[in-house]
Amino acid sequence: MSADILLEVRGLRTVFDTRAGQVCAVDGVDVTVNRGECLGIVGESGSGKSVTFASVMGLVRVPGRIEAGEIVFDGIDLRKLSAKKMQAMRGRDIAMTMQDALTALNPALTVGEQLAEMLAAHADDLPPGRMARRAAIRARAIEMLTRVGIPSAGERLGQYPHEFSGGMRQRIMIALALAAKPRLLIADEPTTALDVTIQAQVLELISALRAEFGMSVVLITHDLGVVAQHCDRVMVMYAGQVVEEGPTAQVIRQPRHPYTQGLLASIPRPARRGQPIRPIQGQVPELVNLPPQCRFLERCPLADDACRHPIDMRPAGPERRARCIRITTPDIEKGLSHDI
Amino acid sequence: MTLTRLLERLLQLIPVLLGVSVIVFVMMALTPGDPIQIMIGDQIVTAEQEAQMRRDIGLDRPMVERFFVFLGNAIQFDFGQSFYHRRPVADVILERLPATIELTIVAMLIALVTAIPLGVLAAVRKNSIFDRIATVGGLLGVSLPGFWFGILLLMLFAVHLNILPVAGRINYGISQGITPYTHFLLIDTLLNGRLDAFRNALAHIILPAVTLGLPMTAILMRVTRTAMLEVLRTDYVTFAQAKGLSRQRILWRHALKNALIPTVSVAAIETGSLLGGNMIIETVFGWPGLGRLVVESIFVRNYPLVQAAVLLYAVIYVMLNFFADILYTILNPRVKL
Ligand SMILES: Nc1ncnc2c1ncn2[C@@H]1O[C@H](COP(=O)(O)OP(=O)(O)OP(=O)(O)O)[C@@H](O)[C@H]1O
Ligand code: SF4
Numbered sequence: 221m222s223a224d225i226l227l228e229v230r231g232l233r234t235v236f237d238t239r240a241g242q243v244c245a246v247d248g249v250d251v252t253v254n255r256g257e258c259l260g261i262v263g264e265s266g267s268g269k270s271v272t273f274a275s276v277m278g279l280v281r282v283p284g285r286i287e288a289g290e291i292v293f294d295g296i297d298l299r300k301l302s303a304k305k306m307q308a309m310r311g312r313d314i315a316m317t318m319q320d321a322l323t324a325l326n327p328a329l330t331v332g333e334q335l336a337e338m339l340a341a342h343a344d345d346l347p348p349g350r351m352a353r354r355a356a357i358r359a360r361a362i363e364m365l366t367r368v369g370i371p372s373a374g375e376r377l378g379q380y381p382h383e384f385s386g387g388m389r390q391r392i393m394i395a396l397a398l399a400a401k402p403r404l405l406i407a408d409e410p411t412t413a414l415d416v417t418i419q420a421q422v423l424e425l426i427s428a429l430r431a432e433f434g435m436s437v438v439l440i441t442h443d444l445g446v447v448a449q450h451c452d453r454v455m456v457m458y459a460g461q462v463v464e465e466g467p468t469a470q471v472i473r474q475p476r477h478p479y480t481q482g483l484l485a486s487i488p489r490p491a492r493r494g495q496p497i498r499p500i501q502g503q504v505p506e507l508v509n510l511p512p513q514c515r516f517l518e519r520c521p522l523a524d525d526a527c528r529h530p531i532d533m534r535p536a537g538p539e540r541r542a543r544c545i546r547i548t549t550p551d552i553e554k555g556l557s558h559d560i
Numbered sequence: 561m562t563l564t565r566l567l568e569r570l571l572q573l574i575p576v577l578l579g580v581s582v583i584v585f586v587m588m589a590l591t592p593g594d595p596i597q598i599m600i601g602d603q604i605v606t607a608e609q610e611a612q613m614r615r616d617i618g619l620d621r622p623m624v625e626r627f628f629v630f631l632g633n634a635i636q637f638d639f640g641q642s643f644y645h646r647r648p649v650a651d652v653i654l655e656r657l658p659a660t661i662e663l664t665i666v667a668m669l670i671a672l673v674t675a676i677p678l679g680v681l682a683a684v685r686k687n688s689i690f691d692r693i694a695t696v697g698g699l700l701g702v703s704l705p706g707f708w709f710g711i712l713l714l715m716l717f718a719v720h721l722n723i724l725p726v727a728g729r730i731n732y733g734i735s736q737g738i739t740p741y742t743h744f745l746l747i748d749t750l751l752n753g754r755l756d757a758f759r760n761a762l763a764h765i766i767l768p769a770v771t772l773g774l775p776m777t778a779i780l781m782r783v784t785r786t787a788m789l790e791v792l793r794t795d796y797v798t799f800a801q802a803k804g805l806s807r808q809r810i811l812w813r814h815a816l817k818n819a820l821i822p823t824v825s826v827a828a829i830e831t832g833s834l835l836g837g838n839m840i841i842e843t844v845f846g847w848p849g850l851g852r853l854v855v856e857s858i859f860v861r862n863y864p865l866v867q868a869a870v871l872l873y874a875v876i877y878v879m880l881n882f883f884a885d886i887l888y889t890i891l892n893p894r895v896k897l
């Protein structure tokens with residue numbers, strides 16, 4: 221493994237046993253996160269983004285389970301770790317923020333309590349003695365809240381999550397995730413629940429903290445615009461698989477996979493003013509008993525009989541890969557480069 | 561919760577309590593059997609004397625007037641004379657009340673202390689053997705008649721094993737010389753520094769309290785289990801795991817603190833139903849409380865006492881519901897009154 225790689229996932233397969241059959245939410249996913257980089261993950265709802273990273277955190281719940289794959293974090297195979305050791309890594313080495321801060325924060329505990337327990341669990345440089353320890357934890361909690369932009373943090377430690385605005389809650393969750401200065405932050409749709417101006421602030425905050433702490437960030441989002449602004453590389457997921465990955469600028473300028481092309485064509489952008497927005501037709505297939513063929517087949521404008529067998533990822537340029545038998549550069553994307 | 565809001569909630573209780581008084585009054589007025597005849601019993605009285613008695617108690621007045629007299633007296637805790645004891649009803653009730661309250665509280669505590677951990681474990685090990693046994697046990701607990709279970713316990717522990725007393729609250733000899741500061745024996749014995757008496761009182765209360773608390777234990781266990789299962793699925797439990805907190809902390813602090821909200825509210829409301837259970841359990845275990853007094857009074861048609869007791873039960877029940885509401889808001893920071 222290269223020294224630059226922080227997280228490497230190989231052949232991850234996570235399934236849910238349901239009454240309708242086995243739902244294969246993540247099917248053969250590879251992820252590489254380099255040190256210090258920001259990797260964007262995009263894809264429609266239900267494409268397996270959250271389940272992939274819940275698997276990385278070891279937080280898949282019944283009826284779900286990881287069926288196959290290797291998850292290596294900084295040289296450690298996480299799937300082989302004991303529950304105790306995995307617990308020690310969560311929060312301290314790999315942290316996560318969840319899609320909805322309102323439901324992710326415990327409604328019955330104050331923000332101060334939730335920060336304090338996090339610090340107590342992970343900070344090993346606290347002074348001895350109960351009172352000194354308490355004071356140090358409190359000081360650090362205030363410091364964290366202030367850092368993420370919560371005014372008069374000291375007074376607000378005693379408040380409950382519902383007493384904060386949505387944007388503030390998102391910041392609190394980020395403060396919690398970063399309290400132990402992790403090396404990898406998985407930010408699952410940190411802005412979906414927020415309005416536009418707050419979105420920009422929260423993303424700026426994550427970028428600033430990434431630089432400050434020198435950590436890597438996985439940014440899960442629906443929004444290619446966010447990826448274009450904040451991510452070094454991007455990974456596009458569809459129906460439990462990665463369909464395209466590469467450096468952000470290149471993927472956006474020249475999407476190789478018809479699904480990525482569709483995603484790009486479906487967002488309104490100033491450069492295409494006057495042209496109609498074209499949403500991708502059809503729906504994501506049910507992830508139960510999928511036929512052995514390209515998963516995008518029903519929705520793909522380029523599909524033909526050659527696509528009726530399982531498609532592997534294949535090289536699509538320097539540092540790029542895509543899961544399509546026709547690696548194309550269609551003309552619709554010409555001239556749509558950096559203006560997202 | 562603000563004080564004004566609390567007062568408002570208290571004021572809302574007034575119409576409820578008024579309604580309860582009407583029901584109790586009408587119920588007693590419609591009960592067959594003439595109270596005067598019961599009072600007279602087999603004494604020989606003239607028609608003139610009988611009419612005089614009727615006037616003395618005010619039974620010759622119209623219903624509505626009698627109701628307001630009843631209400632006015634009830635507010636002053638005056639429920640008339642207990643025919644049987646030849647003392648004011650209020651005195652007799654007050655004398656018996658502490659024993660019942662003590663039994664109820666101990667039953668409640670036993671129920672809470674066993675039900676909550678069992679419910680949590682059943683939820684954590686959902687569908688395990690333990691969960692199944694707890695479920696079946698809980699079902700039996702609610703459906704078995706209390707007196708039957710009580711008699712079973714009596715036969716086992718008091719008769720066969722002979723390690724617990726059969727009836728009563730404390731042995732008469734041991735109870736001598738104890739100053740009744742609170743009228744709760746478990747507390748008074750300790751305040752008097754009489755460990756022997758405390759142990760004796762404890763031995764007396766265990767079987768009735770367990771019997772009385774059994775259905776409550778079963779209910780609370782179910783409520784805790786259901787609430788825990790729901791809470792364990794929430795995002796904040798996942799997030800607590802993602803923070804790297806220990807399993808114990810997540811379970812007993814993050815999850816239980818939320819799951820306890822419904823449990824404690826149900827416990828407060830269900831305490832009211834323990835009052836009903838008291839009548840049977842106190843009779844089975846010879847517990848000198850209000851429940852047994854009411855049963856005895858019904859048999860001897862001591863109506864004023866029954867009337868007062870029923871009113872008292874209703875008031876306690878309403879107050880417990882009020883208390884459950886308050887508790888819910890205290891426990892749940894999201895709800896503001
Ligand atoms: N508990 C579960 N039981 C059954 N299936 C599940 C469960 N959780 C997830 N899945 C399946 O996994 C698929 C992927 O879910 P996931 O949450 O990873 O999607 P996502 O890409 O994060 O979508 P979104 O953008 O809506 O967050 C879902 O389509 C669903 O079918
Ligand atoms: S493999 Fe075929 S169906 Fe699949 S994306 Fe490529 S062209 Fe479309």
Ligand SMILES: [Mg+2]
Binds near residue numbers: 270319408
């Ligand atoms: Mg998701």
